[in-house]
Amino acid sequence: MEKKKKKATLKSIAQHLNISVTTVSRALSGYNDVNAQTRQQIQEAADLLGYVPNLAARRLVTGKSDAIGILLPVSYGDMRDHFLSHFLLHFGQSLYAHNPNLDLIVSYAPEGEKELATYQRFIDSQRVDAFVVLRSRMDDARVELLKEQKVPFVTHGRTQCSDDHNWIDTDARAGFDLATQSLIDKGHQRITLLNLPERMFTSHLRVEGYEDAIARAGLESSIHTMEMNDEIPYQVALDLLKADKAPTGFVCASDVIAHQVVKAAKELGIDPCKDIQIIGCDDLPLSHLGDPTISTLRTSLDDHSQAIIKILQSELNGQIFIPRNKLINYELVERQTSNQAFSPDG
Amino acid sequence: MEKKKKKATLKSIAQHLNISVTTVSRALSGYNDVNAQTRQQIQEAADLLGYVPNLAARRLVTGKSDAIGILLPVSYGDMRDHFLSHFLLHFGQSLYAHNPNLDLIVSYAPEGEKELATYQRFIDSQRVDAFVVLRSRMDDARVELLKEQKVPFVTHGRTQCSDDHNWIDTDARAGFDLATQSLIDKGHQRITLLNLPERMFTSHLRVEGYEDAIARAGLESSIHTMEMNDEIPYQVALDLLKADKAPTGFVCASDVIAHQVVKAAKELGIDPCKDIQIIGCDDLPLSHLGDPTISTLRTSLDDHSQAIIKILQSELNGQIFIPRNKLINYELVERQTSNQAFSPDG
DNA sequence: AATATAAACCAAAACGTTTCGGATGTTCAA
């Protein structure tokens, strides 16, 4: 009671019980070379004094930081990324649920010349035990750096050399096959894929899935690639819908694109739920609240987080390195733009 | 060259230059009791060897962690929060821009019995120098705890006792005055406020702003309070629109509510841009992409982040404690649901 | 009785900083 507000340390517990610091330390970390009764006394004293280990001291001596780092790859104009921001929230939660003593350290390293230097500083200061690398690129210098420095990491998205590092990714191939097939099943004969640029690895996978389904049905492939903004997909959709033999089925790489197809259709007096049908991807909030509600391919961010954490965990414990990976399934959520009967005569 | 892959430390620099550790330390931290030439030599050696200070060691001795903590107040069913997730992204970015050596540590402490214990553990382990407290509540135990333990913090949102702690908040009073006034200026005679429950402090401020404008114009106040979900606001809007003397102007506490008003209006054959007009709040992505696009009150998340960081900074440097605060302005973004001429005869 | 084994404990070193309290030599005013 006289120790007042002083922070409890191993030493203070030790002299409180007239015992050595070593024993207190070993008792609290569960070593078995301490007598059951002694351990209990120590535990009680620790609880009483409200002992919480000083992490800096522990980290200094062990060299481990018990922290995971995420260096945000966003740049300034790029802050509205729905996936990234929600992923962060989910990952933080999942990490805590998995182990409340693991810290998540969030910093910032936008693509560019200073990107690698930022990673290097992070590694050197030993702030984190492992990284989660977001927005992985085909040819990703971050991956090379981390591999070379032997820092554990998991990428979100595959890269060129996915064989020799950990990654998780969405199964875009299966997902876009599924979406395309569902339109085929409804009787669509002309189905188009509105895709994003090929610099992203996923874009290729979307093409593969789409073409798998198209080929199975003996239909003709029709793919349009575009940047995603508020204007271009809208124009593309407008042109497509005005053409002869316009497509009736639209599989879109993003809900944002799907939404612009809806807009273009409305403009032309085409019913976006019956005359044509549309499936997007990512299940953005606007998709289930809009008018019409937009069908979409959805993945669970919890699945993403869980998968990453599982890999991280085995990585941090394991002695030998085995590259691990995990594909996350897409689920087709059928909403108004694809859950009604298709009337090809529209 | 022979030191190969060994990590550079103060000691290694010191013996490399045949000089004391103290001097190296003081040179690198910019003290002025070291000769200019010596300092330069040290700096060069440090750069050459790629010296990066070991943060654990520094933290151990200084007792400072150079880290800001955010304990997410979300619970599991509650992960879709648009503000929170985007705020996190922005804040991380802004913090880095302000000082790349400050860590942001994200963990998790949902409202409930364990909430305070989580904070306490965080404080005791000295992981962070300061907290950002999100989703502040009127009567907030976290605030009490942090005040008592004298840990610096800023709340996002005011509390009962806002006088004696740091906070930032949106200026909901001014914002809702502005929105209401803009509808008045368009000629609306019956304007209703669709508000969120009063347990949130902001709800009161919205009422004040709304009533200020209504009173100035000599109109009649009409307020409806509801939970925000996919059903209730829709029903409320439906009932309101069907009634005699239905309101023509709708000021909504959230874009989600605004959106449901649009939906209800469409259902009843009422034009949500001309027969009635609607202003939401928060500028969710669905608002500028939807059909119609929804007018909204917007704040800049960068403003939020900057304000918090500024307060944090003076808090961490300052010796005497002066409670600081900052109101963030709302900006009225006029889109289709309020940027056309109003035709009251509809 | 001697020796091996096991159980329980501990002193001291180490981790890499920062900082306190000088120490040394040089310069300048009186």
Add this chain to the structure above:
DNA sequence: TTGAACATCCGAAACGTTTTGGTTTATATT
């Protein structure tokens, strides 16, 4: 010539852990 003031440097302690390499005592084995 004295001593004060300054510029520059440094040794050693401290921060709170973990871990190494023991020692001591009791028990089991030969």
